[in-house]
Amino acid sequence: MHLTYEDAPYFLDxxxxxxxxxxxxxxxxxxxxxxxxxxxxxxSIFTIKYGSxxxxxxxxxxxxxxxxxxxxxxxxxxxxxxSADFLGKEVATSxxxxxxxxxxxxxxxxxxxxxxxIDVSSDTVGTTAITTTAFAFELxxxxxxxxATHMGSLTPSGxxxxxxxxxxxxxxxxxxxxxxxxQALLDPAVTQTLASRVxxxxxxxxxxxxxxxxxxVVLEKPEAFTDRDGVVTLEMTLTxxxxxxxxxxxxxxxxxxxxxxLA
Numbered sequence: 354m355h356l357t358y359e360d361a362p363y364f365l366d367x368x369x370x371x372x373x374x375x376x377x378x379x380x381x382x383x384x385x386x387x388x389x390x391x392x393x394x395x396x397s398i399f400t401i402k403y404g405s406x407x408x409x410x411x412x413x414x415x416x417x418x419x420x421x422x423x424x425x426x427x428x429x430x431x432x433x434x435x436s437a438d439f440l441g442k443e444v445a446t447s448x449x450x451x452x453x454x455x456x457x458x459x460x461x462x463x464x465x466x467x468x469x470x471i472d473v474s475s476d477t478v479g480t481t482a483i484t485t486t487a488f489a490f491e492l493x494x495x496x497x498x499x500x501a502t503h504m505g506s507l508t509p510s511g512x513x514x515x516x517x518x519x520x521x522x523x524x525x526x527x528x529x530x531x532x533x534x535x536q537a538l539l540d541p542a543v544t545q546t547l548a549s550r551v552x553x554x555x556x557x558x559x560x561x562x563x564x565x566x567x568x569x570v571v572l573e574k575p576e577a578f579t580d581r582d583g584v585v586t587l588e589m590t591l592t593x594x595x596x597x598x599x600x601x602x603x604x605x606x607x608x609x610x611x612x613x614x615l616a
Contacts, residue, residue, distance in 0.1 A: 356425065356435040357459040358561040362607040363397070363615060364437055367420035368494060369605060370394030379612045383605040387595065389514040396420065396496075401439060417442030419498050419512050425565075428489035428524075433462040433556070433563075440500060442509045462563055464489075466556040469523075471534070474549035474596055478566045486531065488581055489524040490554060492565065494593075494603075519593035519603065521552060521567045527577065527585040535587055538571050545570055551596055562608035568596030 356364075362381050366372065371394045372381030386393040398419055404412030422438035469487045472480045497515025502508075525531050538548055548571045555564040569591025576588040593602040 354435055356433040356462050356563075358462055358556075358558065358563060358607070358609050359457065359459045359612055360435075361462070361563050362609065362612065364420070364423065364435065365605050365607055366397040366615065367399065367437070367439075368396065368423050368496065369603070370396050372607070379608055379610040381607045383607075385517065385601045385603040387601060396498075399439065401441070411446075414445040415439070415441035415443070416445060417509070417512075421496060421498055423494040423496070424492070426489070426491040427462070427464045427467065429464045429487070431464050433464070440498070440512075442500065460558055460561055462556050463558075466558050468555050468557075470553040470555075472551050474546060474551055474568065475598065476551070478551040478568075478599055479553045479555075483525070483530070486526045486528055487523065488526065488584075488586060491522045492519070492567070493522075494519040517593060517602070519567075519569075520590055521569055521593075522588065522590045523552070524579075524581065525587045525589065526581075527587045531587050534589075535575055535577055538575055538589075545594075548572075549594060549596070550591060551599055552591065560608065560610050562606060564606040566599060566604040567591065568594060568599050568602045570594045 362372065365383050369383040369385050372383055373394050396419060398417055400414060400416045401418045402412055402414045418439040418441040420437055421440045424436040425433060427433040469483045470479045470481055471483050472478055495518045497517060498512050499515060500509035501511045501513050503510055537543065550569060552567045553564065571589060572592050573590065579586045579588055595602050
């Protein structure tokens with residue numbers, strides 16, 4: 354699906370836990386939990402329904418739906434695309450009627466709205482802007498959640514948190530700055546610290562904001578001198594790792610001034 358600024362907080366709530374601040378004015382901040390302590394914001398659980406408002410009112414529903422996969426990608430000249438998988442407690446058929454829905458005014462997040470920052474792991478994310486360089490990105494996250502089923506019930510009683518697994522792939526023009534990073538990562542003496550980066554992707558349109566901060570380490574040699582429309586490129590994949598400056602491996606921000614409360 355095409356990602357809109359208005360829909361982003363629903364999926365971020367499901368991925369990283371309910372926003373921790375600023376919800377009254379449409380500003381929502383997210384921090385990936387290291388251990389999902391009970392005091393941490395917990396992920397939103399949904400009831401997903403599908404059907405039609407026909408005479409038989411047949412509606413299929415999936416209560417207790419928790420997000421299990423999250424994939425977000427974007428490129429220059431295109432829209433951001435989101436794919437998300439949910440795992441539910443059960444499937445309920447003839448699950449009532451669908452509420453009447455009205456058309457919303459939404460704004461699709463475009464690659465043209467984006468900006469990129471790449472910094473070494475010891476620096477604050479968002480320090481070094483990388484301009485006229487980024488072609489595409491793909492963020493893939495698996496929260497590692499599973500349903501908890503016990504004797505005495507056919508349906509699960511809840512879910513369990515596992516370990517996050519996440520990667521961020523960047524496709525970049527091979528500029529002089531990117532070549533310097535490429536050479537450093539090829540050094541046989543490179544350490545995890547030297548191979549680690551913090552990346553910020555920020556998309557803005559007027560007062561609308563979607564920002565993703567990601568800390569990762571390059572575990573495999575980047576693919577260099579690939580081609581994109583005749584331009585020499587560098588493809589680099591970072592695997593999520595805890596960063597002490599960021600205080601986690603991923604943070605996010607969603608700002609939609611007219612969206613004070615999520616329905």
